[in-house]
Amino acid sequence: xxxxxxxxxxxxxxxxxxxxxxxxxxxxxxxxxxxxxxxxxxxxxxxxxxxxxxxxxxxxxxxxxxxxxxxxxxxxxxxxxxxxxxxxxxxxxxxxxxxxxxxxxxxxxxxxxxxxxxxxxxxxxxxxxxxxxxxxxxxxxxxxxxxxxxxxxxxxxxxxxxxxxxxxxxxxxxxxxxxxxxxxxxxxxxxxxxxxxxxxxxxxxxxxxxxxxxxxxxxxxxxxxxxxxxxxxxxxxxxxxxxxxxxxxxxxxxxxxxxxxxxxxxxxxxxxxxxxxxxxxxxxxxxxxxxxxxxxxxxxxxxxxxxxxxxxxxxxxxxxxxxxxxxxxxxxxxxxxxxxxxxxxxxxxxxxxxxxxxxxxxxxxxxxxxxxxxxxxxxxxxxxxxxxxxxxxxxxxxxxxxxxxxxxxxxxxxxxxxxxxxxxxxxxxxx
Amino acid sequence: xxxxxxxxxxxxxxxxxxxxxxxxxxxxxxxxxxxxxxxxxxxxxxxxxxxxxxxxxxxxxxxxxxxxxxxxxxxxxxxxxxxxxxxxxxxxxxxxxxxxxxxxxxxxxxxxxxxxxxxxxxxxxxxxxxxxxxxxxxxxxxxxxxxxxxxxxxxxxxxxxxxxxxxxxxxxxxxxxxxxxxxxxxxxxxxxxxxxxxxxxxxxxxxxxxxxxxxxxxxxxxxxxxxxxxxxxxxxxxxxxxxxxxxx
Numbered sequence: 001x002x003x004x005x006x007x008x009x010x011x012x013x014x015x016x017x018x019x020x021x022x023x024x025x026x027x028x029x030x031x032x033x034x035x036x037x038x039x040x041x042x043x044x045x046x047x048x049x050x051x052x053x054x055x056x057x058x059x060x061x062x063x064x065x066x067x068x069x070x071x072x073x074x075x076x077x078x079x080x081x082x083x084x085x086x087x088x089x090x091x092x093x094x095x096x097x098x099x100x101x102x103x104x105x106x107x108x109x110x111x112x113x114x115x116x117x118x119x120x121x122x123x124x125x126x127x128x129x130x131x132x133x134x135x136x137x138x139x140x141x142x143x144x145x146x147x148x149x150x151x152x153x154x155x156x157x158x159x160x161x162x163x164x165x166x167x168x169x170x171x172x173x174x175x176x177x178x179x180x181x182x183x184x185x186x187x188x189x190x191x192x193x194x195x196x197x198x199x200x201x202x203x204x205x206x207x208x209x210x211x212x213x214x215x216x217x218x219x220x221x222x223x224x225x226x227x228x229x230x231x232x233x234x235x236x237x238x239x240x241x242x243x244x245x246x247x248x249x250x251x252x253x254x255x256x257x258x259x260x261x262x263x264x265x266x267x268x269x270x271x272x273x274x275x276x277x278x279x280x281x282x283x284x285x286x287x288x289x290x291x292x293x294x295x296x297x298x299x300x301x302x303x304x305x306x307x308x309x310x311x312x313x314x315x316x317x318x319x320x321x322x323x324x325x326x327x328x329x330x331x332x333x334x335x336x337x338x339x340x341x342x343x344x345x346x347x348x349x350x351x352x353x354x355x356x357x358x359x360x361x362x363x364x365x366x367x368x369x370x371x372x373x374x375x376x377x378x379x380x381x382x383x384x385x386x387x388x389x390x391x392x393x394x395x396x397x398x399x400x401x402x403x404x405x406x407x408x409x410x411x412x413x414x415x416x417x418x419x420x421x422x423x424x425x426x427x428x429x430x431x
Numbered sequence: 432x433x434x435x436x437x438x439x440x441x442x443x444x445x446x447x448x449x450x451x452x453x454x455x456x457x458x459x460x461x462x463x464x465x466x467x468x469x470x471x472x473x474x475x476x477x478x479x480x481x482x483x484x485x486x487x488x489x490x491x492x493x494x495x496x497x498x499x500x501x502x503x504x505x506x507x508x509x510x511x512x513x514x515x516x517x518x519x520x521x522x523x524x525x526x527x528x529x530x531x532x533x534x535x536x537x538x539x540x541x542x543x544x545x546x547x548x549x550x551x552x553x554x555x556x557x558x559x560x561x562x563x564x565x566x567x568x569x570x571x572x573x574x575x576x577x578x579x580x581x582x583x584x585x586x587x588x589x590x591x592x593x594x595x596x597x598x599x600x601x602x603x604x605x606x607x608x609x610x611x612x613x614x615x616x617x618x619x620x621x622x623x624x625x626x627x628x629x630x631x632x633x634x635x636x637x638x639x640x641x642x643x644x645x646x647x648x649x650x651x652x653x654x655x656x657x658x659x660x661x662x663x664x665x666x667x668x669x670x671x672x673x674x675x676x677x678x679x
Contacts, residue, residue: 006536260520
């Protein structure tokens, strides 16, 4: 126990005297997560609360044009622009502006679109009433034109974004067509009832029998949060920063080997495992400290920068266990790198680049869900993704230890494997 | 026989064609000051590593004070030897007291007894005034002296020193050599390597000159000088046996 405690104290003394190391471990990650949360705030708001300018050209001047404009405006996601410099926008201008990338979308409602919908509705109602023996018919156009609402997208627009807009406009078209159809049915029924008892209430039609309601899936207390820039970036980049502990650990181990202190330690009676254990305990502690420092930044600093406040869920015990698991994996990776490589330069370069790669594939930079399917499979092999998944389970899905223990076990498992490999390499080096 | 007994040591490092040790054998008596001498690449450091149990020999045997240096006795041997490596095996960012406290703790010493011992040795080696100064701020001689203290905190019966006076000034060298004589007078055995043959001649009771992984000559330095009429000092004896060709 004395050897273990002495090693922890020695590492602490070394860290205190290493100002650059302290900056690398604590200050840089704070800057990193702040910058990343700020610059990724806009992309995260893309489909949430950012408003897009939407060019609309209403050549119809009827119900459809009005519905589309009002509907998109009410959605809160679009600023409707239908004129430029006081002049009504034309279809040609809208197409050119989108093509040049100045605007992302334009919607052109063609002339006669409402008339075409009305005529189609009248035709359907006439068919129904004729079969029911109701007298009278609504006017129908003799010739049916092919009328389309046109949408222009910025060529650089994302597929998902295009799909969402398509869906929204399609819904408005269906809504207008349904409204007009119901309106025509009411008209015909009123006409029929005018010869009998006429009460407006008798025509009320309840169109939506089944509604749509969104509920949280979490058990117990419900978390009313959505994944936003802070909710993704703070845990994600904290895990990234924790793994950067590889650099000081590997450097420390290589220096000990180079200057002979490792030799001295191995010549002292007792298992080297005590010393390694003390070293690992210290660095796991530093990782956990880093993690909670970053969480405090998410809770207290982010709101000061007009970003959402970090929500840590309700299971703080589970969070601590996950943070320890991540710290253990990061520290073990540092021990492995420090054992495999012979010079601090090799370790620094390999360590830093490998963490960037593991973090990129592990969903730290962008969520794993938006990656191609094959990359998602590869991404799930990264220890960083296990840590992030576990944190997301707690923060976003209100998960407890029962939900994250498998991921923690995976982190511990990979740590044991890395330490075993390091031990094997060290033993071979002795022989 | 007690003391340090090395028999037929062979060692070839992985990836190396030429063996480093080719059946090296020698023996030093217990309680003396012995010198292991040889040109660069002779196999001195490898021999010391095998003596300490850090490197495994391909074949041959080592016995220290009657205890074989093998897997079963490695821990027992660690208790009786102290090693002063050629490098300054201390943490440069920590002070001498912090370094020595840490290594003392690893030996299982703690508290007031350890601190008193550290201060005693710091005084003895003229480092008390710089006890709280970081090692990287020390001069070369101060670093060497602190390096020796770290190896003797557990009062080893055998002190092995690899070039303990390399790159130090005359004052520091005198202090180190005087300490070795005093420590030896307290009953400890000393095995020491150096390229400074005049120094070896002055303190060693017996020497072994090794070259190309083999023992060349063994004996008392003064007797060896007398044995070769053309040699007036140990350096002449050394050159007589190892030749004038440069070693890389």
